[in-house]
Amino acid sequence: MKLNKLIFLIFLAVIFAGCSNDDKQSSDGAATNTNKDTLVIGLEAEPTSFDAHQLSDYNSSRAAMELYDQLVRFKDGSTEIEPSLAEKWNISDDGLEYVFTLRKDVKFHDGTDFNADAVKFSIERQIDENHPMHHTGQYAYADFTFGMVEEVEVLGEYEVKIVLNEPFAPFLSNLAMHSASIVSPEAVEKYQEDFTKNPVGTGPYKFVSWNPGVEVILEKNEEHFRDKPTISKLIFKPISEAQTRLAELESGNIDLIVNVPPDDLVRLEGSDKVQKIEDAGMHVWWTAFNTQKEPFNNVKVRQAFNYAVNKEAIVDSLLQGTGELANSPVPPNVWGHNPNVKNYPYDPEKAKELLVEAGYPDGFEVNYWIPESGSGMQQPQVMAAAIQADLAQVGVKLNIQTFEWGTYLDKVFVPIEEAEMDLHQMSWIGDNGDPDNFLYILLSGEQWPLKGFNDSYYNNDEVNQLLKEARVTSDKAERTKMYEKVQEIVMEEAPWLVLDYEKQIVLANPNLVDFKLHPTGVFRFSNAKIK
Numbered sequence: 001m002k003l004n005k006l007i008f009l010i011f012l013a014v015i016f017a018g019c020s021n022d023d024k025q026s027s028d029g030a031a032t033n034t035n036k037d038t039l040v041i042g043l044e045a046e047p048t049s050f051d052a053h054q055l056s057d058y059n060s061s062r063a064a065m066e067l068y069d070q071l072v073r074f075k076d077g078s079t080e081i082e083p084s085l086a087e088k089w090n091i092s093d094d095g096l097e098y099v100f101t102l103r104k105d106v107k108f109h110d111g112t113d114f115n116a117d118a119v120k121f122s123i124e125r126q127i128d129e130n131h132p133m134h135h136t137g138q139y140a141y142a143d144f145t146f147g148m149v150e151e152v153e154v155l156g157e158y159e160v161k162i163v164l165n166e167p168f169a170p171f172l173s174n175l176a177m178h179s180a181s182i183v184s185p186e187a188v189e190k191y192q193e194d195f196t197k198n199p200v201g202t203g204p205y206k207f208v209s210w211n212p213g214v215e216v217i218l219e220k221n222e223e224h225f226r227d228k229p230t231i232s233k234l235i236f237k238p239i240s241e242a243q244t245r246l247a248e249l250e251s252g253n254i255d256l257i258v259n260v261p262p263d264d265l266v267r268l269e270g271s272d273k274v275q276k277i278e279d280a281g282m283h284v285w286w287t288a289f290n291t292q293k294e295p296f297n298n299v300k301v302r303q304a305f306n307y308a309v310n311k312e313a314i315v316d317s318l319l320q321g322t323g324e325l326a327n328s329p330v331p332p333n334v335w336g337h338n339p340n341v342k343n344y345p346y347d348p349e350k351a352k353e354l355l356v357e358a359g360y361p362d363g364f365e366v367n368y369w370i371p372e373s374g375s376g377m378q379q380p381q382v383m384a385a386a387i388q389a390d391l392a393q394v395g396v397k398l399n400i401q402t403f404e405w406g407t408y409l410d411k412v413f414v415p416i417e418e419a420e421m422d423l424h425q426m427s428w429i430g431d432n433g434d435p436d437n438f439l440y441i442l443l444s445g446e447q448w449p450l451k452g453f454n455d456s457y458y459n460n461d462e463v464n465q466l467l468k469e470a471r472v473t474s475d476k477a478e479r480t481k482m483y484e485k486v487q488e489i490v491m492e493e494a495p496w497l498v499l500d501y502e503k504q505i506v507l508a509n510p511n512l513v514d515f516k517l518h519p520t521g522v523f524r525f526s527n528a529k530i531k
Contacts (some may be wrong), residue, residue, distance in 0.1 A: 036230075036231075036529075036530045036531075037231065037232035037233055037530075038231070038232065038233040038234075038235060038530075039231045039233070039234050039235070039255050039256065039512070039525065039528070039530065040235045040237060040253065040254045040255050040256075041062075041063075041234065041235065041236045041237070041254070041255065041256045041257075041523070042237055042239045042245040042248055042249065042254040042256065042257040042258070043059055043062065043063060043236050043237065043238050043239065043258065044059055044238075044239075044240060044245075044258055044259050044373045044374055044377070044405070045059050045238055045240055045371075045373050045374050045404075045405035045406070046059075046212060046213060046238040046405065046406060047059060047060040047063045047064065047210075047216060047236070047238070048060050048405075048406045048409065049064070049196040050063070050064045050067065050196055050197065050199040050207065050210065050216075051137055051183070051195050051196040051199055052064060052065070052067070052068045052178050052179065052181035052183060052199070052201065053122070053125065053126050053137055053139050053141075053142070053179055053181065053183065054137045054138060054139060054140070054196055055141075055178050055179070056140045056141070056409065056413070056453075057374070057405070057409060058376045058427075058429050058521055059374065059405065061178055061521075061522050062236075062258075062521070062522060062523045063216055063236045064178075064199065065178055065181075065203070065522045065523070066203050066204055066205040066218060066234065066523070066524070066525060066526070067109075067199050067200075067201040067203045067205055067206065067207055067218065068178070068181035068182070068183070068199075068201035068202065068203045069084050069085050069106075069181065069182060069201065069202045069203050069226075070084055070085065070175060070176050070177070070180045070181050070182065071084060071085050071086040071089075071100055071102075071119065071175050071176075071180065071182070072084050072086060072089075072172060072175050072176050073176050074176050074432075074433075074518070074519075074520060076516065076518065076524065076527075077516060077518065077519070078433075078519065079173065079176075079430075079432060079433025079434075079519055079520070081172055081173065081176060084176075084226070085102060085103055085106060085114065085119075085182055085202065086100040086101060086102055086103070087101050087102065087103055088100075088101045089101070089172075091172075094167065095164070095167035095168070095474065096163060096164045096165075096166070096167060097161060097162070097163050097164075098161065098162045098164075098171070098172075099155070099159065099160070099161045100119070100159070100160050100161075100162070101158065101159055102114070102115065102116060102119070102158040102159065102160065103158070103225060104158050105225055106202050106225050107202070107223065108184035108186075108187070108200050108201065108202050109184070109200045109201065109202070109206040109207070109221060110184050110186060110187050110200045112184055112185075112186045112187075114182065114202055115157050115158060116154040116155070116156065116157060116158060116159060116160040117154060117157075117185065118182050118183075118184070118185055119152070119160045119182055120152045120153075120154055120160060121133070121183075121185040121188075122180075122181065122182045122183050122185075123146055123149060123152050123162070123180075124152060125137075125183075125188065126139040126142035126145075126146060126179070127139075127142050127143075127146045127147070127149060133185075133188050133189065133192075135192075135193075136188055136191075136192050136193050136195055137193070137195070137196065138450070139179070140413070140449075140450060140452070140453065141177070141178070141179035142179065143447075143451050143452060144174075144179075144437075144440070144441045144447070144452055145174045145177060145179040145180055146174075146179075146180075148164045148165055148166055148168040148171070148471075149162060149163070149164060149165075150163045150164055150165040151163040166472050167472045167474065168471055168472065169434075169436070169470070169471060169472070169473060169474055169479065170432060170434040170436045170437070170471070173432035173433060173434050173437075174432060176432060177431045177432055178431070178522075181201060182201065182202065183195070183199070183200065183201055184200035184201065186200075187199075187200035197210060202221075202224075202225075203221065203224070204220065204221050204224045204226070204227035204228075204229050204525075204526045205218040205219065205220055205221055205229065205234060205525070206218060206219050206220070206221050208233075213238065214237070214238075215235050215236060215237050215238075216235070216236040217233065217234070217235050217236075218233070218234040218235075218236075219232060219233050219234075220232050220233070224526075227526035227527075228526075229525060229526045229528075230527075230528070230529045230530075231525055231528060231529065231530060234525060237254065239254075239257075240372055240373040240404075240405075241373075242259060242260065242261050242264075242373070243261070243264075245257040245258075245259075245260075246260060246261070246264055246507070249274060249507055249508075249509070250273060250274065252509070255508060255509040255511075255512055255530070256506055256507070256508040256509070256512060256515075257506065257507050257508075258506050259373070259377075259378065260505060260506075260507050261379065262318065262319055262320035262321070262322050262379070263320070265320070265321075265322065265505065265507075266320060268507070272510065273510070274507045274508065274509070274510065275507070275508050275509070275510045275512070276505060276506075276507055277505070277506050277507075277508055277515065277516075277517060278503060278504065278505045278517075279503070279504045279516070279517040279519070280333050280503065280504065280519070281331070281333075281429060281501070281502055281503060281504035281517075281519065281521055282331050282333060282334055282429055282430030282433065282519055282520065282521070283331060283376055283427060283428070283429045283430075283501055283502040283503075283504070283521065284326055284329055284330070284331055284427065284428055284438070284498065284500075284501055284502075285323070285326075285376070285377075285378055285425075285426075285427040285499050285500050285501075285502055286326075286329070286425075286426060286427070286496040286497060286498045286499060287305075287368075287387065287423055287424065287425055287426075287496065287497040287499070288423060288424055288425075288426050288455045288456040288495065288496055289301075289302050289305070289422075289423045289456055289494075289495060289496070289497070290419060290421055290422055290423065290456065290457060291456050291457050291458050291459070291495050292416055292419070292457045293419070293422065295358070295360060295364055295366070296422065296423065298358045298359075299493055299494065300354045300355075300357050300358040301354070301355065301358045301360065302493070302494040302495065302497075303344065303354055303494050304350075304351040304352075304354035304355045304358065304394070305351070305391065305396075305423075305494075305497055306343075306344035306494050306497050307344050307345070307346070307347045307348065307350045307351040307354065308348055308351035308390050308391050308393070308394045308396070309346070309386075309387050309390045309391065309497060309499075310346040310386075310390055311325060311326075311343065311344075311346065311497075311499050311500070312325055312346065313346070313386070314383055314386050314387075314499060314500075315499070315500050318379060318382055318383060318386060319378065319379070319500060319502075321503075322378070322502060322503055322505055323378065323499075323500035323501055323502040323503060324500060324501050324503075325343065325499075325500055326343060326498045326499055326500050326501050327339070327341050327342060327343045327491075327498075328341045328343075328487040328490070328491055328498065329438055329439065329442060329443065329487065329490060329496065329498060330435050330438050330439065330483070330487060331430070331438075331501045332501065333519070334430055334433060334434070334435055334438065335433075335434075335435065335476075335480065336434075336435035336479065336480050336483035336484065337435070337487075338483070338484040338487040338488065340484075341484075341487050341488055341491050342491070343491070343498060344494075348390070348393055348394050351394045352394050352395070355394060355395065355396075360395075362395060363394065363395025363396045363397065364395075364396060364397070365396075365397040365398075365399065366396070366397075366398060366399070366422040366423065367398075367399045367401055367421070367422050367423075368384060368387070368388065368398040368399065368400050368401065368422070368423055368424065368425075369401050369403065369408065369411065369412070369421050369422075369423070369424035369425070370384045370400060370401070370402055370403075370408075370424065370425045371402070371403055371404070371405050371408040371425065372402050372403065372404055372405070373405060374405040374408065376427040376428075376429055376502065376521070377425060377427055378427070378500075378502055380402075380425055381400075381402065383425070383499075384398075384400050384425065385400070387497075388400060408424075412424055412426070412449075412455055413449040413450065413453065413455065414449055414450070415448070415449060415450060416448060416449075416457050419457065424455070426455055427502070428442060428453070429520065429521040430519070430520065431520060432520075433519065433520075435470075435479075435483045436467070436470065436471060439467055439483060439486050439487070439490075440452075440467045440470075440471065441453050441454070442454055442455075443456075443458050443463060443467075443486070443490055443495065444463070444464055444467050444468075445458070445459035445460070445461075445463075445464045446464065456495040456496060458490075458493075458495035460489060460490075460493060462489060463486050463489055463490065466482045466483075466485055466486050467482075467486060469482060470482040470483060470486075504517045504521060509530075511530050511531040512528060512529075512530055512531075513528070513529050513530075513531055514527050514528050514529050515527075515528035
C-alpha cells in the first residue's frame with residue numbers, strides 16, 4: 001500500500017514538473033519560450049571560427065562578436081565612432097600617429113588584465129610574420145585593416161601609440177571592425193591554433209561551448225565595463241534549411257531567425273505570432289567572374305552575361321521586396337555611392353551579339369558555384385536557377401554546383417594559381433561604413449585572395465591607382481569623386497554581375513523587445529530583453 005502511494009506521488013510530481021517547464025504551450029498549442037534568461041538564434045550555417053581575427057563571413061560574425069570589444073566602436077544604429085576599450089585618443093596633425101588612452105577597469109574573460117600589451121599583441125599577431133603567435137591563424141582582413149601600420153608602441157600600461165607609414169583616411173573606422181578586436185594574449189598562447197574554438201575577449205558575453213552542427217552557447221559577462229545584458233544565455237543553432245528555421249520559430253523552439261524566404265514573409269505579414277524586424281543594410285549581392293580565366297578574361301563575355309540576366313525580374317518576383325535592384329558595388333546608404341551609374345538592362349539580343357563578337361557564336365558551358373546557404377546569400381539556389389534559365393536563352397549552359405558554406409568559402413578564396421572556379425555567387429556586408437571597405441577590399445588588384453576578398457581576381461591599373469589615392473586623401477569630397485569614377489569603370493568592365501542590395505530582415509518571437517539591427521549586420525543583444 002505504501003509503495004503504491006509512493007509511486008502515485010512520484011507520478012504527480014512528474015506531471016507538475018512538466019507543467020512548470022519554461023517551454024509552455026500557448027492557447028493555440030504552439031510551444032512558447034518563456035525563459036527570460038535564454039535567447040535561441042537560428043543561423044543559416046555553421047560558424048567557421050570564433051577567433052575575431054579570423055572571421056571572414058557574416059554568419060560567424062553574428063555569433064562571435066558579442067565576445068569581443070575594440071578600442072573604438074560603432075554607435076548603436078550607425079557607423080559613427082565612439083569610445084570603447086579606449087577612453088580617448090589623439091591623432092597627430094600629419095595623420096600618422098594615433099595615441100590611445102585605455103580603460104583601467106577591464107579584464108578578459110579568463111581573468112587576465114586588458115592593457116596596452118594586449119593591444120600590441122592583437123595587432124602584431126596578425127601583421128608580423130615573425131610574431132610568435134602569427135602561426136595560430138589565417139588573417140584575411142589583416143592587410144585591409146592594418147596594412148598601413150608601421151609600428152605599435154606601448155607608452156605605458158594603459159597608453160598605446162599606433163604609427164602609420166602613410167595617412168589612411170578610414171583608419172579609425174577600421175579600428176571598430178572585428179579584425180581590430182582585442183584578444184587575450186594568454187588564451188592565444190595557451191590554445192594556439194585552437195583559440196578559434198576557445199575564444200577569450202572582453203565583450204558583454206563569454207564563450208561557454210561549441211558543439212559543431214548542434215549549437216554554440218554564450219553567457220553574459222557580469223563584469224563588462226559598459227553593457228549589462230539582461231539575457232543571461234545566447235544559444236546559436238546552425239539550421240541551413242530555411243523552412244526548418246521558420247518552423248522552429250513558429251513552434252517557439254527558436255526566438256530569432258535570419259534569411260526568411262520572401263514567400264513566407266508575405267504570408268506572415270501582420271501575424272501576431274512573429275515580429276518582423278527590418279532595417280537598411282550595407283549589403284550587395286553579385287555573381288563573380290574569374291576574370292583571369294577563359295572565357296571571362298574577355299570583357300565582352302562578362303558584359304553579355306550582364307545583359308542576359310533579367311535582374312529586375314529576380315528582385316521583383318523572387319526576392320519580393322527583400323532587396324532593391326543594384327546599380328553599383330556600393331550600396332546607397334554608404335557615402336560615395338554613385339547614383340548615376342547604370343546597371344545593364346535586360347537585353348538578350350545584345351547579349352547574343354556580344355558573345356558572337358567575343359568568338360562564342362554557339363555559346364559555351366561553364367560551372368556555376370553556389371552555397372547551399374550562407375551568411376547574406378539570400379536565396380542562392382532559387383536565384384541561381386533563374387540566372388541559369390536566362391543564360392540558356394543566349395546559348396550558355398550553366399552547370400550549378402552546390403557546396404556547404406564552410407567548404408564553399410575554402411574553395412572560393414584561394415590564390416589565383418589554385419583557383420578552379422569559373423563563376424560563383426557572393427555577397428558583402430559593409431564593415432565600417434566607408435566605400436573603401438567595398439571598393440578596395442573587393443576590387444583592388446592588391447586584394448586578391450588570400451590578401452583580401454577580390455574574388456573575381458579583377459585588376460585594372462586606373463582603378464588600383466584611384467583606390468590607393470582615396471585611402472590617403474583626407475578630403476571627403478575628393479575621395480567621393482574618386483570612388484564615383486571607380487564605380488563607373490567597374491560597371492563598364494563588369495567583373496561582377498551586380499544584382500541587388502539586400503534589406504536586413506529577421507523574424508523574432510514577439511516577446512523579444514529592444515533588439516535593433518545594426519548597419520553592419522552584426523547582432524547586438526546587450527540591450528535586448530525577453531518579456
